[in-house]
Amino acid sequence: MSQASGIALRQARVRYGPLEALHGVTLVAPGPGLTVLLGRNGSGRTTALRALAGTLPLSGGAVVWDGADVTRLPVFERARRGLRLVPERRAVFGSLTVAENLELAGPSLAPALDAYPQLAPLLGRRAGTLSGGERRMLAVSRALLARARVLLVDEPAQGMSPAVAARTYELLGALDACVVVAEQRLPPALRGRAARTAYVHELSRGAVVFSGEAAERGFWSPDRRR
Numbered sequence: 001m002s003q004a005s006g007i008a009l010r011q012a013r014v015r016y017g018p019l020e021a022l023h024g025v026t027l028v029a030p031g032p033g034l035t036v037l038l039g040r041n042g043s044g045r046t047t048a049l050r051a052l053a054g055t056l057p058l059s060g061g062a063v064v065w066d067g068a069d070v071t072r073l074p075v076f077e078r079a080r081r082g083l084r085l086v087p088e089r090r091a092v093f094g095s096l097t098v099a100e101n102l103e104l105a106g107p108s109l110a111p112a113l114d115a116y117p118q119l120a121p122l123l124g125r126r127a128g129t130l131s132g133g134e135r136r137m138l139a140v141s142r143a144l145l146a147r148a149r150v151l152l153v154d155e156p157a158q159g160m161s162p163a164v165a166a167r168t169y170e171l172l173g174a175l176d177a178c179v180v181v182a183e184q185r186l187p188p189a190l191r192g193r194a195a196r197t198a199y200v201h202e203l204s205r206g207a208v209v210f211s212g213e214a215a216e217r218g219f220w221s222p223d224r225r226r
Contacts (some may be wrong), residue, residue: 001149005031005053005064005065005066005149005150005178006028006029006030006031006065006066007028007029007031007063007064007065007150007178007180008026008027008028008029008063008064008065009022009025009026009027009028009048009051009052009061009063009064010061010062010063010064011024011026011060011061011062011064012024012048012051012058012061012062012063013023013025013058013059013061014047014051014056014057014058014059015059019171020059020206020208021044021047021206022044022047022048022206023053023205023206023207024060024061024207025044025048025061025203025207025208026061027048027180027181027201027208027209027211028078029150029180029199029215030178030199031050031149031150031178031179032176032177032178032179032180033175033178033199034172034173034179034181034190034198034199035179035180035181035198035199035200035201036180036181036182036183036186036187036190036198036199036200036201036214037049037180037181037182037183037201037203037206038183038184038185038186038200038201038202038203039182039184039202039203039204040184040204041184042165042205043203043204043205043206044204044205044206045182045183045203046088046154046182047206048201048203049085049152049154049180049182050085050087051063051121051208052150052152052180053075053078053083053085053152054070054073054074054075054078054083054166055075055085058071061068062131064202065078065081065083065150067161080150081149082147082149082150083148083149083151083152084143084146084148084150084151084152085152085153085154086140086142086151086152086153086154086156087154088144088154088155088158091135091136091138091139091142092127092135092138092142093127094126094127094128095126095127096126096222097123097124097125098119098122098123098124098125098126098127098130098138099123099124101127101138101142102119102123102141102142102145104142105141105142105143105145105146106145106146106147107178108145109123111141111144111145112141112142112144112145114142114147114169115140115144115167115171115186116137116140116164117139118134118137118164119134119137119138119141120152122134126144131159132158132159133158133159133160133164134159135159136155136156136157136158136159136168137160137164137168140153140156140164140168140171140172144171144175147148148177149177149178150177150178150179151172151175151178151179151180152176152180152181153172153179153180153181153182154181154182155181155182155183155184156168156169156181157169157187157189157200162188165187165188165189166188166189168189169187169189169190170189173198180204186198186200186214190214191214198213198214199211199212199213199214199215200212200214
């Protein structure tokens with residue numbers, strides 16, 4: 001039986017000082033499954049992801065996980081219960097080697113190297129010396145080793161080649177977990193027929209302007225310019 005569970009924001013508000021970044025946002029990410037938070041820079045997609053993780057406090061509303069209000073649950077307790085956040089930056093320990101980063105996430109490196117064979121020759125290198133795409137591979141593979149129930153990833157394929165980006169979304173889509181990713185536009189790997197397997201919340205200026213299957217809005221269309 002699946003151990004995945006859904007997570008949601010209910011009328012969530014987040015403030016950065018005097019500025020409100022989320023204006024009563026309600027969105028649901030079912031589990032197991034893949035949910036995409038879409039939006040341009042400043043839309044609130046990263047803020048929503050961090051609000052779900054608990055790294056940003058809400059000024060109003062609630063975070064609901066598996067039917068329970070976890071708004072006041074500390075970040076470390078959410079992690080203990082199986083929630084993992086992969087931020088856009090500082091997602092790996094730059095002073096540690098690739099192997100050391102992976103060893104902190106799980107007892108065996110094999111699943112990470114099966115996911116990304118490109119990491120094998122890099123095991124002895126310090127993570128801070130990797131390219132952007134290599135760091136994202138390492139960050140995602142660390143998350144895969146953690147066997148999260150809820151996995152939140154900000155721009156998982158940033159800096160990756162198209163082939164590796166497609167592999168990344170294949171891996172994320174196959175997880176028995178609630179997976180939520182934040183992207184500026186729908187990734188090519190989720191276009192066409194695959195768009196029907198992903199649920200989308202599009203944000204603009206701190207509010208949700210669309211919720212539904214990607215196919216409903218035509219996000220994958222080559223004629224759609226975002």
